[in-house]
Amino acid sequence: MPGIPPLPRGPPRCTRSPRGRSPGCSWHSLVRRRTDGRRSITAPPPTDSEPAEPGSSFQQCSFQSNGAAICGPEPARGLATRALAGGRSVQLLAHEDKAKADALAAELGGQMTTGVVGDEVSGAIVIPAVYFDPAKDVVAKLGSALDGKVYVDITNPVDTSTFEGLSVPEGSSAAEELQKTTGAKVVKAFNTTFAVTLATGDVAGQQLDVLIAGDYEDAVRAVAEFASAGGLRPIVVGPQRRARQLEQAGFLPILLSANDQLPEFQWNSALKVVPAS
Numbered sequence: 001m002p003g004i005p006p007l008p009r010g011p012p013r014c015t016r017s018p019r020g021r022s023p024g025c026s027w028h029s030l031v032r033r034r035t036d037g038r039r040s041i042t043a044p045p046p047t048d049s050e051p052a053e054p055g056s057s058f059q060q061c062s063f064q065s066n067g068a069a070i071c072g073p074e075p076a077r078g079l080a081t082r083a084l085a086g087g088r089s090v091q092l093l094a095h096e097d098k099a100k101a102d103a104l105a106a107e108l109g110g111q112m113t114t115g116v117v118g119d120e121v122s123g124a125i126v127i128p129a130v131y132f133d134p135a136k137d138v139v140a141k142l143g144s145a146l147d148g149k150v151y152v153d154i155t156n157p158v159d160t161s162t163f164e165g166l167s168v169p170e171g172s173s174a175a176e177e178l179q180k181t182t183g184a185k186v187v188k189a190f191n192t193t194f195a196v197t198l199a200t201g202d203v204a205g206q207q208l209d210v211l212i213a214g215d216y217e218d219a220v221r222a223v224a225e226f227a228s229a230g231g232l233r234p235i236v237v238g239p240q241r242r243a244r245q246l247e248q249a250g251f252l253p254i255l256l257s258a259n260d261q262l263p264e265f266q267w268n269s270a271l272k273v274v275p276a277s
């Protein structure tokens with residue numbers, strides 16, 4: 001039928017890029033695991049502490065996956081790239097293998113220090129670029145070291161057993177769940193920006209939007225300034241509970257990218273809110 005795209009059939013694709021897997025390919029493999037042999041995806045699958053000083057050194061607690069250097073950009077690489085573009089210093093903390101952080105630091109250059117999770121967290125902003133369950137581990141491991149810091153939750157807590165929804169309690173979000181367990185100020189952001197798009201900060205010449213939700217005014221401002229300094233457009237959407245909407249919003253482009261009937265979406269598209277004027 002003209003104008004109506006065909007229903008998706010078959011497993012989602014995981015194409016090769018010049019550097020290896022397509023960006024976001026780890027999602028591809030997760031979606032494939034669920035859908036192979038079953039069915040294809042039918043839907044496109046405050047407190048009042050000190051404000052962060054503009055231009056101050058900040059911490060990016062980031063983690064590379066195995067083979068990151070050949071698998072294309074992951075969140076840590078993209079976020080570190082934006083941080084450096086914004087003139088920030090970066091502390092890269094690998095999960096366990098410091099060599100991974102060293103490799104990314106060598107690749108990106110700039111003002112970087114490296115270590116592993118558990119090392120002293122030196123900056124004001126912490127961005128664990130990990131999945132929701134590992135994020136809980138990180139929060140537990142860092143414990144009081146996170147108190148008062150800005151914690152940026154980038155996760156999309158997709159229920160990978162069904163790929164039908166999110167694995168958070170109804171009426172909550174990953175950000176809110178993490179907030180219950182930490183003295184950090186949790187801000188939801190960057191979950192709707194694919195890693196590869198952060199490398200340049202735009203898609204098809206359009207500046208990336210960074211949708212931000214948080215309860216701590218100073219923390220939200222710090223994240224907005226971080227995004228802005230890196231050449232992105234911060235949009236503060238509301239309090240921390242708006243993370244529920246952001247996490248659903250982040251799920252949508254994941255499903256679009258995993259849908260092989262929509263080849264124009266390849267983990268490199270962007271959600272953009274276009275103002276009327």
Ligand SMILES: NC(=O)c1ccc[n+]([C@@H]2O[C@H](COP(=O)([O-])OP(=O)(O)OC[C@H]3O[C@@H](n4cnc5c(N)ncnc54)[C@H](OP(=O)(O)O)[C@@H]3O)[C@@H](O)[C@H]2O)c1
Nearest residue numbers: 026063064065066074095130131134137155156191194195
């Ligand atoms: N990919 C994107 O474009 C994108 C964009 C925005 C948001 N996100 C969100 O970011 C999260 C991660 O996504 P991803 O697949 O893209 O990440 P990824 O590149 O696969 O990296 C995940 C990292 O988590 C680390 N890790 C695993 N368990 C850990 C633990 N217990 N403690 C500390 N680190 C641990 C792994 O390190 P080791 O390999 O060394 O164990 C791995 O490097 C997801 O929630 C996703 O929704 C992704």
